[in-house]
Amino acid sequence: MRYAEPETVEEGLALLSTHDDARCLAGGASLVSRMNAGQVAPAMLVSLHRIDELATTTESAEGLWLGAMSIHRAVATEARLRGAMEVVRSAASQLAHPAIRNMATLGGSLCLADPKTELPAALVAASARVEVAGPAGRRSLPVEQLLVGAFQTSLGKGELLTRVFLPRGLGGAVGHHLRFSRVSADYPTVSVSLVLAMDGETCSHARVVLGSCGPVPLHVDAADAVLVGSRLEARDVAEAGRLLVQASAPLDDVRGSAEYRRMLIPRLLGRALSQARELAHV
Ligand SMILES: Cc1cc2nc3c(=O)[nH]c(=O)nc-3n(C[C@H](O)[C@H](O)[C@H](O)COP(=O)(O)OP(=O)(O)OC[C@H]3O[C@@H](n4cnc5c(N)ncnc54)[C@H](O)[C@@H]3O)c2cc1C
Structure with a gap:
């Protein structure tokens, strides 16, 4: 198995295109345990840890963009997630236990698409959108259109999820x-x-x-x-x-x-x- 630590999204995309079964590594909480159990064996593992863009949070008048590599603890303690957006903060602060909240990421939760998990549901409640980067450029879609089945997303070959947009929602909500x-x-x-x-x-x-x-x-x-x-x-x-x-x-x-x-x-x-x-x- 090959392992790489790109520093930009573009480098990451180039590495993902080198093998048919290349995989992103985010928190690793689920992927590494599946690899340890012999359930998956990617030929190329592309770690997202050194890509600063994926760990960045930005704010606009319309809402908040959270990088795909935001760990659950960071989401749980993000004070700007107020009003309607608080549903996501509330879910991130309650799920699993501290070890998982310190390790697993927002992007990993969405791309795993495990029906047992709760953060994807909170993101749908918040009417969140995701940004996806791939060989054809970047596109944005509602979370509902990313999650297409149990453990299935609409991500295409060689695509990776870069960030999640949370709209502020109705005042007073x-x-x-x-x-x-x-x-x-x-x-x-x-x-x-x-x-x-x-x-x-x-x-x-x-x-x-x-x-x-x-x-x-x-x-x-x-x-x-x-x-x-x-x-x-x-x-x-x-x-x-x-x-x-x-x-x-x-x-x-x-x-x-x-x-x-x-x-x-x-x-x-x-x-x-x-x-x-x-x-x-x-
Ligand atoms: C013991 C345990 C208990 C848990 N309990 C709960 C719980 O109570 N509630 C809950 O909601 N969740 C729970 N989870 C799930 C957890 O919150 C995460 O959803 C999960 O671990 C995946 O996040 P990760 O960052 O570790 O992703 P990884 O394990 O690194 O990756 C998961 C999958 O997503 C892909 N991927 C990751 N990031 C990207 C990206 N940016 N672009 C494209 N593909 C990507 C990987 O290639 C892999 O296929 C639990 C997990 C574990 C291991």
């Missing part, structure tokens, strides 16, 4: 993330990421996204529509939960059966909405 796991630090059985705005006691904006409930983060426009204009009463939450359950295809694994996950969805949704509502009224 709050972002919140709630996870349910068997024990602390385990992957969540179900996670709920949401952005909510209230006009007095009435919900004026809602975007709810679930993790571990399908091959990709689950977002159902009709469920958001039930919440918007409602007072988030029990029957509104139950109807939104019913629509989410109907559209879900939950994982069925050691962390919970599909049936158990379907039972959890409306309960966690209710809890996440009432916590977010409190935050919106602070």
